[in-house]
Amino acid sequence: MADSIKQPAAASPAAFMQRALDLAAATERAGRGNAYGAVIVRSGKIIGEGANTIYADNDPTAHGEVEAIKDACRRIGSNDLSGAVIYTNGGAPCPMCATACHWANLDRIYHALRADDITDGGVPAYGKC
């Protein structure tokens, strides 16, 4: 990931979700991973972003949500992302990613297939499935 995160022109749920969708399309196009991307948002700003890179990194844990959480943790220098939420494309996150959101203390999960139709996935729970 680049050193600074490019923020959307207008901070809105649709803009954040669009960024997740763009990350998903880019990683799939590059053959780096499956078409999943995610961004972590706090106080109207993207503080971390990631995409599925299971092929590029030879890493079975490198789902979009996990990579976004790692990126946000690295950037803010803390493993506690309290007060932040995650926007991720696709259906509800898998149990690995949902539980990673729980461990990172994320406030809420939003997921979507389209930027203008976002589902509120609620508070990340431990092993919710």
Place this chain on the structure above:
Amino acid sequence: MLTRRSMLAGAMASAAAGLWALRQAFARSVGGHKAFIEQAFAMRRRAVSEGDQAYGAVVVKNGRVVGLGPSRVVTNTDATAHAEMEALRDAGRTLGTHDLSGCILYTTSPPCRMCETAAHWGNIERVYTGADIADRGKPGYGC
């Protein structure tokens, strides 16, 4: 026709086969698992000595440790860096693939949902946990 040479070759072959069978039996025995769970506990000690959470894990393929995982949640400021996750990531780097089929995960405590599902995604064959080397079977998806 049996010559001294062919009898010697036969004896050597059966001795080699015997040794191989013994090695396989050892790998399957508690003795074989014990060496690997001890490596997981060594990772746990490493995590603690570096000021991290008290968890350790290793990934093993064909009797060789291919992934080392001390917990790095604190030291790497990474909420996802549980010992099992780190061991799986290390194994992927070592083997050059995200597909860890045929690998076994040894971990000092029963894995959380994140780690168990990560092992599932990595196609880990079996999970053993704790000092009593409890066999937790093939990792499941979620609950």
